[in-house]
Amino acid sequence: MTVTASTTRAGILARPPYRGRLLIDGRWLDAADGATLERRSPAHGHVVGVYAQASAADAQNAVAAARAAFDQGPWASMKGSQRAAILRAVADAILERKHDLAIQECLENGKPLGQALAEIEGSADLWHYAATLARNLHGDSYNNLGADSLGVVLRDPIGVVAIITPWNFPFLILSQKLPFALAAGCTAVVKPAEVTSGTTLMLGELLLAAGLPAGVVNIVVGLGPVVGEALVSHPDVDMLSFTGSTAIGKQAAAKAAVTLKKVSMELGGKNPQIIFADCDFDAAVDAAVYGIYFNTGQCCNSGSRILVQASIVERFTAAVIERSRQVRIGDPLDDGVHAGAITTEKQYQGILAHLAAAREAGATIALGGSPIAAGHGQFIEPTVVTGVTPDMAVAREEVFGPVLAVLSFESVDDAVAIANSTLYGLSAAVWSQDFTTCMSAARRIRAGTIWINTFLEGHAELPFGGYRHSGIGRELGRFAAEDYTETKTLQMHLGPRTYWWLPR
Ligand code: NAD
Numbered sequence: 001m002t003v004t005a006s007t008t009r010a011g012i013l014a015r016p017p018y019r020g021r022l023l024i025d026g027r028w029l030d031a032a033d034g035a036t037l038e039r040r041s042p043a044h045g046h047v048v049g050v051y052a053q054a055s056a057a058d059a060q061n062a063v064a065a066a067r068a069a070f071d072q073g074p075w076a077s078m079k080g081s082q083r084a085a086i087l088r089a090v091a092d093a094i095l096e097r098k099h100d101l102a103i104q105e106c107l108e109n110g111k112p113l114g115q116a117l118a119e120i121e122g123s124a125d126l127w128h129y130a131a132t133l134a135r136n137l138h139g140d141s142y143n144n145l146g147a148d149s150l151g152v153v154l155r156d157p158i159g160v161v162a163i164i165t166p167w168n169f170p171f172l173i174l175s176q177k178l179p180f181a182l183a184a185g186c187t188a189v190v191k192p193a194e195v196t197s198g199t200t201l202m203l204g205e206l207l208l209a210a211g212l213p214a215g216v217v218n219i220v221v222g223l224g225p226v227v228g229e230a231l232v233s234h235p236d237v238d239m240l241s242f243t244g245s246t247a248i249g250k251q252a253a254a255k256a257a258v259t260l261k262k263v264s265m266e267l268g269g270k271n272p273q274i275i276f277a278d279c280d281f282d283a284a285v286d287a288a289v290y291g292i293y294f295n296t297g298q299c300c301n302s303g304s305r306i307l308v309q310a311s312i313v314e315r316f317t318a319a320v321i322e323r324s325r326q327v328r329i330g331d332p333l334d335d336g337v338h339a340g341a342i343t344t345e346k347q348y349q350g351i352l353a354h355l356a357a358a359r360e361a362g363a364t365i366a367l368g369g370s371p372i373a374a375g376h377g378q379f380i381e382p383t384v385v386t387g388v389t390p391d392m393a394v395a396r397e398e399v400f401g402p403v404l405a406v407l408s409f410e411s412v413d414d415a416v417a418i419a420n421s422t423l424y425g426l427s428a429a430v431w432s433q434d435f436t437t438c439m440s441a442a443r444r445i446r447a448g449t450i451w452i453n454t455f456l457e458g459h460a461e462l463p464f465g466g467y468r469h470s471g472i473g474r475e476l477g478r479f480a481a482e483d484y485t486e487t488k489t490l491q492m493h494l495g496p497r498t499y500w501w502l503p504r
Helices: 009-014 056-072 078-098 098-109 113-137 169-183 198-210 224-231 246-258 281-297 310-325 346-360 413-420 435-444
Strands: 019-020 023-024 027-030 037-040 047-052 141-144 149-157 160-164 187-193 217-218 239-241 262-266 272-275 303-310 364-365 383-388 403-409 427-431 451-453 485-493
Touching: 009 098, 019 198, 023 056, 023 198, 047 098, 047 198, 056 160, 056 187, 056 217, 056 224, 078 098, 078 113, 078 169, 098 113, 098 169, 098 198, 113 169, 160 169, 160 224, 169 198, 169 239, 169 262, 187 224, 187 272, 198 217, 224 246, 239 246, 246 262, 272 281, 272 413, 281 310, 281 403, 281 427, 303 310, 303 413, 310 364, 310 383, 310 403, 310 451, 346 364, 346 383, 346 403, 403 413, 413 435, 427 435, 435 451
Parallel strands: 019 047, 160 187, 160 239, 187 217, 239 262, 272 303, 272 427, 303 403, 383 403, 427 451
Antiparallel strands: 023 027, 023 217, 037 047, 141 149, 149 485, 364 383
16 A cells, blocks of 8 residues: 555544445435444444434435436436446546545454455456446347247346445445446445445445436445345335345345345355365465455355365364464554454354354364454454364354364265255365366365365456355356346247238
């Protein structure tokens, strides 16, 4: 990060809280009832954001604005090239404001500043990628239906999309959804997680400055059971794009079904990294450590369980523990920290409860397991849990913290069976230098992404999403904008009619 007075540690801590209001129909508004909410830094304890807090009535106004903007245009009927130009302008504006965005993300989420900056830059890339899809989105034609028939399949924007996002990657996850919905010609109402709303509101400023017509994107900050539910249940919302926990996702999908909305669900994971004895040992150790401590383990994609072949499990676990001791978890504004704060008090308590349950079930906390006392923040030590069996909760449930469960296996069949034994199916990794071993495991694991000799890489071009309780649908990739469309069939008859009955 370029160092200026405002980007030094002292400058960042002294900056006033970011203040934001609701974006409805192109205007910044207070909540109708005047309510506000405050966000405190989970790493430092002071107030870093003050936002208008929407009620269900505000959410309904936002839907009405999105509906009118969709039905009356011009967004949905604009040329793809015009939409693409606006998406590119937003991408450029994100890059221009990246330091400010990264600082707010760091302060609200608790993640290291350098990591936040990389996420903002990665998000700008997603806006650029979506711009290419805006120009390439097209339907299909059938010229093979006989001399008197021609079929054309149109891709129509689905309409108003409600976008509900979590707190772990607030800007990145929003950027996995919104630009693709906009590329397709949809309008949107966005509800960020109430604890990390700042960067979503900052994006609203950039959208208006880039020339997005009023009402195309509306942003309502507020609580899930109030604002989220109002959006999920609203009959004028055509599609729900949700990222969050499996429990809330299931409830939201059930409510969305009442009005038969299309749903796209990116939910939880309990992702295994499978380490075979013939792997590149050091690379796999590094990936095991990175996979669990990156973002303090608060990733849907965290490699929260490693399955290690029995012949190397002791040596591998010892190496992981040794490397974990060197991981620095602490103030996200300090240079050289690998991971920062636990983002919410609820999450912090939940991780500690998971650790207590693991001990109770007979597992061993081989490293860490305790809070770190650092300033006013919520921090938990890098933690490795051994003696774990596949039936234990710590092997099956999402802990969403810096807690690695170590399991062992004998054969490929064994490893695949354990990998597939949870309800989730978001991602997995396979580590072996043998092609057949990698492919035989990768093809049988039921998960949306399988990394082979790597972990947690992402590219705009590659689809992302989960099997089973990890979700429904895929984001990113060349079909990402299509997900926000309906198909419409035009069937044309050429020449004289072939009569059902012949007129006399
Ligand atoms: P969460 O489910 O608590 O909240 C997600 C969003 O839903 C928030 O905006 C919240 O306010 C809203 N919400 C809460 N109650 C609601 C309701 N009744 N109706 C509608 N909306 C409601 O999740 P979280 O704690 O913010 O995020 C962590 C979870 O997200 C983890 O389980 C993680 O695995 C998952 N996640 C998944 C992916 C993925 O792509 N698969 C990515 C990131 C996070």
